[in-house]
Amino acid sequence: MKKLVILGAGTAGTMMLNKLEPVLSKEEWNITIVDQYETHYYQPGFLFIPFGVYNKNDVIKPKRDFFPSGVDVMLDSIDKIEPKKNQVILKSKKILNYDYLIVATGCKINPSETEGLNEDDWYKNIFDFYTIEGALGLAHFLKYWEGGKMVLNITEMPIKCPVAPLEFVFLADWWFTEQGIRDKVEISFVTPLDGAFTKPRASKVFGDFLSKKNIKLIPDFSTGRVDHKNNKIISWDEQEVPYDLLVTIPTNMGDEAIERSGMGDELNFIPTDKHTLQSKEFENIFVIGDATDLPSSKAGSVAHFEADVLLENFLSVIDGRPMRAKFDGHANCYIESGFGKGILIDFNYDTEPLPGKYPLPGVGPFSLLEETKMNHYGKIMFRWMYWNLLLRGAELPIESQMLMAGKRK
């Protein structure tokens, strides 16, 4: 029997499991998936929790609901990978041998990386919304907040879902308006980038949205420390921004198990071939989703497009064939812009987000780089697709490779 081990049963790992399980012969393959948690979180839903749109039950399901039968499931944490021995050592000391390994250990926020962040005021007037705890804490805080200075800061890049911070301030503008306190809240968007987003045209469009919504953009601000006693964030070059409520996107890092295995870069992301998704160092290791060091967005849509490529390449490799599928860096993001509207962007390594129609060229129903009600419905519908199609590895009616058709230059 050949052994395939998948590390991590988040979005990427679960999708890969459900794509591979039906096509690998049961007589020849033993598949094991490892994860330390029992609950699967619909992470795109965290954004809506602070504003009471979703509650906890809307974003959780048991992971076991998404595991096909006949797969070995290990509810355990990973101590380390020993890639030269083709072994994974679990915290319980159990050793898993593998012929092939798929690493899908994701990334997470690490507030301890920033001086003054993970201290007394963490979850008092400083919150993240990238964890269920942070999102729920923020919901509770906002319910009773009477206004003041709300600052959102991106500590450093890269971060998971790079559009989520923009969505957060757009939704906050809407929510404070609905609460009747928008005139009492000053919203600032603090980023280490030189504009609202990484790519020029989208950055311009989002920058215009920020100013239209009276949200102050503070670019080129790399957060060095948080002075939580005096309620201000301070950049490495000593600029200061005062806050009453700090919504922070802390440093994002890959799993500590990657560091323990000596397989990661300085942020614990694994050096990965950006087209084949094979580890740069080990031929029998593949990496998918947020765990890679690819210059693409860390997002579920990216993991989904990667999964199609990885499936094809994995099947080639086990047959002793060269890998032919190439990931192009395709990402597709619905951006909530508040007041029941949304913006959609579609891009890859080489093509920045452009205006147009998606997925059907000229038809839509979604509009690229434009604010429409339909884009918002797309986002709302997506939760159903995520639970019922995406995680289960079903084919979605969109291409993994980005298409130029329907886009305007």
Added chain:
Amino acid sequence: MATREIAGVTVEIDENGYMTDHTAWTKAIAEAFAKEEGIDELTDRHYIVIDFMRKEYEENGTGPSIRKLNKQSGVNTKELYQLFPGGPAKKAALIAGIPKPQGCV
């Protein structure tokens, strides 16, 4: 490919003004770039960073992130911002004659 005059020589540059051939780099070029960026004098501390950036680029084909500089170059983030005000990774790459570090999305 665009070119420009700097420190009395002609070098090839990309659309962001970064040198495309790091082997054509000299200390005189570094000093001229630094002046344009408002850094009057390149000290030994600057050169620790510049040398590290060039070594990283030669080994990995891309300049290091600020985090890597902080961890491995011997110059911490705080000092990096003092040495190269307003964006150490981008400015040091320009002065070191290597391409602009890949922005993450």
